[in-house]
Amino acid sequence: MKKTYTGLQLSEPLLWEKGKKGRHAFDLPGRDVEPAPLDQSLVGDGPDFPDLSEVEVVRHFVRLSTWNYGVDSGTYPLGSCTMKYNPKTNERQASLTGFNNAHPLLPAELSQGALRMLYEMQEYLGEITGMDGVTLQPAAGAHGEMTGMMMIHAYHAAHGRQRTKVIIPDTAHGTNPATTVLCGYAPVNVTSNEKGYLSPETIEAVMDEDTAGIMVTNPNTLGLYEENFKKIAEIVHSKGGLVYYDGANMNAIMGVVRPGDVGADVMHLNLHKTFSTPHGGGGPGSGPVAVKKDLVPFLPVPQVVLEDGVYRLKDDCPQSIGQVQPFCGSFNVILKAYAYIRTMGPQLKLASQLAVLNANYIKESLKGTLHLEYDRPCMHECVFDDKFQEQYHVTTMDMSKRLLDYGFHPPTNYFPLVVHGAIMIEPTETESKEDLDEFIAAYKAIAEEAKTNPELLHDAPRNTKWRRLDETSAARKPCLTG
Amino acid sequence: MKKTYTGLQLSEPLLWEKGKKGRHAFDLPGRDVEPAPLDQSLVGDGPDFPDLSEVEVVRHFVRLSTWNYGVDSGTYPLGSCTMKYNPKTNERQASLTGFNNAHPLLPAELSQGALRMLYEMQEYLGEITGMDGVTLQPAAGAHGEMTGMMMIHAYHAAHGRQRTKVIIPDTAHGTNPATTVLCGYAPVNVTSNEKGYLSPETIEAVMDEDTAGIMVTNPNTLGLYEENFKKIAEIVHSKGGLVYYDGANMNAIMGVVRPGDVGADVMHLNLHKTFSTPHGGGGPGSGPVAVKKDLVPFLPVPQVVLEDGVYRLKDDCPQSIGQVQPFCGSFNVILKAYAYIRTMGPQLKLASQLAVLNANYIKESLKGTLHLEYDRPCMHECVFDDKFQEQYHVTTMDMSKRLLDYGFHPPTNYFPLVVHGAIMIEPTETESKEDLDEFIAAYKAIAEEAKTNPELLHDAPRNTKWRRLDETSAARKPCLTG
């Protein structure tokens, strides 16, 4: 079993509790022009920032960083987030001056490298998803959802009759219903069957000519493949609806299933999950959207095209929904994902296979220890809950906090909502068998502690620099700036 | 007072306790040639290295790093080591492909950038030291000492009569006597006076025509300027000897004193100390040697020269002592020091002034708390000892270990040897007044604890991931490989 230790972690105040007026950590370029006169009535006081020396800045952020746990620290099986290893070579590529200092409005002839990368990326993602058109613009998964749903909206508008509703399964990520509303549709919530996925009958029952379509996450957030996906798509299509495929969980099925082959009309990918780009602290992401032929005219502009051997940005697309980003999307993120795809090639399939292998290995190894609501072969993640521990008054949260003491990042807790007290574990393929064995052993040890010494869990974490934080009072009297 | 916390630090086994055969974290380039036959009798088994994946390698070294304390973590007042801030921009410069991938035997016309940098560095160091010639070859301070002493040896040889002895003060760094012996001289040990520096009489008494010269560190390792330096140099010169100036402490006097102006014949600089280059874990260093006119012919080859606007390496110098490095020295280290000098310019003097200000501030602030053997204005460092704490059976070491619990790196202990139980504090100029105040407060608190609760100190450190390590058994049964 993995043993962790406590050790020295340095304290560090807030930025403005440090510093002194007149210090700086930035070189002002030499002044080579005269000061120009100014309309004083427009001049402000300037922000009251602290002044710090370079050493102070460096130590501040180095110390802060040591309070964090990342994938480079250890196993980070946060379900639904695909916290796989972020290759270091991708950072090297993304920091090349030619890319980093490129202005997004440079003439096309002077930015062929960037455009080529984007163009090829569109092609690769089209192949991976089995779709006909791709936009790289959306800034994240949720942004992709919105872009996709707006295209569905535009499609129905173009077909002469707007619809009012969208079907949302109970396993859906919170972004799905939120997106639906943002795009002017009312969500129609439907439940999954006792096996954890959608029954065609359920959809049949609600799908009608006022329904714009359905949003399905597949594999769904229980980590299960929607076995009736094709059938459901047929039902939706038969009523003139469209199928939105939430591809955030694509890490399970690259090279195995192409959503475009099984009935998806529109989908997004999370490059920052499936394609290994770092999104420290919450982002940045990139959520490309891929569509079938019928929806290609509605793709946002600009699109990257190849004409006569020259890559160009095209924005004269009359049916396009328009723009969702000022420029070409999260270029630097896309670049890292491109580097990843070029490094993996068709072996992306192996990554998916091993991601699924890892998840099933955890599922099988822990299923006596933690309660498993849906005991079926899973895809990239598995969802347990705390039913076995209820008798000891130990919760999912308690076990997660104890896991911190053991040196692991906990899984996702209390999501998906369909499982009470959910423990959603997504190991990803970059964890080795040894890593998984240690993680499994830790959970087993904790489950044992839950029986013999539940206080240990209620009191956890104890090894971390901070103990549990008071979230209630934080929300009651919000203090959002210092 | 600075408060530190314990927190989670992850454990990590040895490299070969991880991994599995067949993994790798390195891409073998594609094979584009046929395998060639081999004389099997010459073929070995290959080293029994572990096979690790990239994730395993990354986590291994990230975790190891978190067990270390560096200048970027906090105050690191290790006396005699000038642990100043290592500017990050210097790392950027040193990682440029043009420099990093340059072969040292490239024709001169194809390496003008590197040669120009080296040439200008020779010039700058000549100006800073007040000397006439500079070699950048030595790999570290001790290597510089040896290079310098070999030049003195060659000088005497060229002047027809070799000498046998070299005068070494009791405050000298251990490398000085060791170097003397390596260069074939016998050290003549002399003591400093009651004020902590050398008296001319002491030197007068031992200097003779069999003595090749003297090695003087100035400021000396007590942090004091050798007030009689000029006089001593005259004495040594008058008997035909040469003065070796150990410039490792140059951080005290840049722009204030130039050794070449006060009688030094040969000296070395520690670029990795005075000129801010990182030397994590013990190196790499760079120890350029500067000499007066008379010794220029003996400088090692190759030398970097500028002829007709082209920089070249010159090695036809008949009197040269020869080569001390295969190529041009620690190029990448010199480059960082060059970047530092170009960034500081004549403001190097201000760095020295503030280094001296910081040391004196600590000296004045702690002198009631710790015993100060030589109570005089100091240069870049000050040397206390544990005499006040003896009565509580608390040693210099105990206080240092307790300082770890407070989140500081301790000063140098038990050096220089002339002060029993020495506590040698060199803050450097990059520490702010606030940093020093916290450090002073910590020492005061510890001195108080020494009185009231000495067990705390004997038991320290307690907050670190490791407690005191058993050095005795490590040396008794050395285990140097795993």
Added chain:
Amino acid sequence: MRYLPHTPEDIEAMLQVVGAKSLDDLFATIPPDSRLKRDLDLPQPLTEWELNQLMDEMAASMASSPKYKVFLGAGSYNHFIPSTVPFLMGRSEFVTAYTPYQPEVSQGTLQYIYEFQTLVSKLLGIDVVTASHYNGGTALAESLLIACRSKKKKVAAVSSLVNPMYRRILKTYFESTGIDVVELPYLPDGRTDLSALDGLADVGAVAVQSPNFFGCLEDLQGFADKSHEKGAFLIASFTEALAFGLFKSPGSQGADFVAGEGQSLGVPQSYGGPSLGLLGSTEKLVRNLPGRLIGKTVDLDGQRGFVMTLATREQHIRREKASSNICSNQSLCSLAAVIYMASVGGTGIRELAKLNYDKAEYLKGQLKKAGFKIPFETQTFNEFVVEFPEGFDKTYQKLLDKKIVAGLPLVKYYPEMKNHYLMCVTETLTKADMDDLLGEIKS
């Protein structure tokens, strides 16, 4: 494959535990007719060394500064970024973490976001700022939506001098919302026509950018007063946050929401992304804000710490009732920004802003002197419009060959602005660079 740690023996042993016969067998729950029968048609894997070569080549093809002298702004600004920023941002513990769901091991992230919120709120002169939005355009779109919804009104009035790329985003976003976006025309002085508001009814929000797309400073206070009079919120937008080092902040001029772009603050241009949407409001409106907020609290031992807070606005709690669908944000960009702001400091940001201003004024003055027309007399920051003589497009092409990008032709965005160019000068361009440009233009 160096990212995949599984040896054949590992796979064997694990399959046995799982009870599957092969890796393919793991996908047995997927109907066979849904599965791909061939390998993905992607280029074969590159080694790290081949990848380096490919990327070096592609990067080398870009007309990036400093190789090119680029007088472009228009929403993306070239500013010097100290080497400490990428260095510190590159720390594994920052880069490879995610949303700070477990605050006990995420205080690094949480504290820097709290610091980010604080410094940005000071810069923009507004009470509260979120942990980031995708970019200035989406921040503006979402704030307009929220403003109109909370006012329950059907019209959003938007200055025609809001960045055209942002206005296109608004158009897209508002398509399915039932809210009308009405554009406010601009005046001959390069500012938005405040009086155009008079004719409008049912206005929930007014959006004005300052400095606006022509670089001109708007009378935000005037817009605030008039908006409030009409029962609407004023949303102040911006693309060049550095301007507030010198000029009055939008918050101090009565804006209810601020929504703009923070790329200037230490985020590389990177061909336009990822960027850093800044979004804030007065304290009253905080519960309407979309996206993450970090708040101060204490732990069980009373130690100060930070947590995600007011999450009941967010999709993962509220689902269809959330104030936005945003989930992942631009956290690493906000890290860049907070390191940058800490490095520049209060004293520095003012000097830096002044230098940007002075440089742009130099070029403006010299262009004027050389006989070119500066159509708008209004105060600008580091961008301004110049009108060149007919046929300048040929000179523009010629300048590209000389590695100078002489501003942005405006005609694409404002058809009436033929031969007008938007010029931007930051601290990265020297007087010599400007004189070169002037020399070339005049000859």
Added chain:
Amino acid sequence: MRYLPHTPEDIEAMLQVVGAKSLDDLFATIPPDSRLKRDLDLPQPLTEWELNQLMDEMAASMASSPKYKVFLGAGSYNHFIPSTVPFLMGRSEFVTAYTPYQPEVSQGTLQYIYEFQTLVSKLLGIDVVTASHYNGGTALAESLLIACRSKKKKVAAVSSLVNPMYRRILKTYFESTGIDVVELPYLPDGRTDLSALDGLADVGAVAVQSPNFFGCLEDLQGFADKSHEKGAFLIASFTEALAFGLFKSPGSQGADFVAGEGQSLGVPQSYGGPSLGLLGSTEKLVRNLPGRLIGKTVDLDGQRGFVMTLATREQHIRREKASSNICSNQSLCSLAAVIYMASVGGTGIRELAKLNYDKAEYLKGQLKKAGFKIPFETQTFNEFVVEFPEGFDKTYQKLLDKKIVAGLPLVKYYPEMKNHYLMCVTETLTKADMDDLLGEIKS
């Protein structure tokens, strides 16, 4: 100055505590006539941005790979270094620490050095390896010194095929020691003449490099036997440590000391420095070794940990009786090496070594086929000697213009070797690069 945190008020307050009137006053103990009366005559400070520009220009002037195809070895080798190596090496806690005097907060450094010692000892097949020496040349010099001293003999026999740069270092080092360095001639097969030892008396150490400067593998076991017979130590030197991924290690062939260069193992060439001196010995001789050694131990709680050990050999304890004067070493380079070795792995290093070998053999074979002379038939690794026809120096110059550096002219180091070139091929050069070279040479 961004590195200097002192404000004028700080300085004032601190001067007061110190009792000095001014910063100059701090230097009152320095006699006035010793002080410099003017400012240092150095170029004025550059901003970070000016520095970047200067450095970019200087770096761009270098004929570095991959811009140039460089067939040079001779002690510095171009090998691919995974991006993880600089990334991990760049961790603040590694870079900005120093000698691990306080083991409780230096276990990161201590463990990696212990791992370094272990992996290098495996690679070289020797019991013990130090924490590093300056470079292969100084490691060789110091080991020869120690060997002769501990044998109390006056002659060091050194192969004439030891890297000439190293032999120059030996010459310098031995000038003042009273020990004679005698060179052993080489044979027509490109190996050192073992029989030349016969005639020598009072030999304390024999130094042979394998692969030698001509790239040829020496009969180390033969040298070991003969050296031991003569009561001398065999010191095996090397410049290309990667060779031992494929060929027998020096330790396994009877060497008492190994002393060579580890730059190949993940350390950038960087115009020759800093490099990585590797120095090791059999267990018996460990107390003679110069420089740092890290040993395993436990802490008070019995937890495994590491410390500097056997320090009584070192100058800071033993002063004039130390086995060497070395103090700072090449620790960060050893960090690069241990990360590199861990990345390549046991399986990988063999394949990589084989690939180097095969590539060099390809070029050798093609050159032979094209009619050029390969003077030595002995087994080589990734370097070999070729003799080109008279007048090849002009072709060589022409090739430089085509960005090809066609090996090292040997005549500078071996006057008898006119028109001979030392060619090196590592995994970084492709068949296409070699074919280009061949095409150019033949035409």
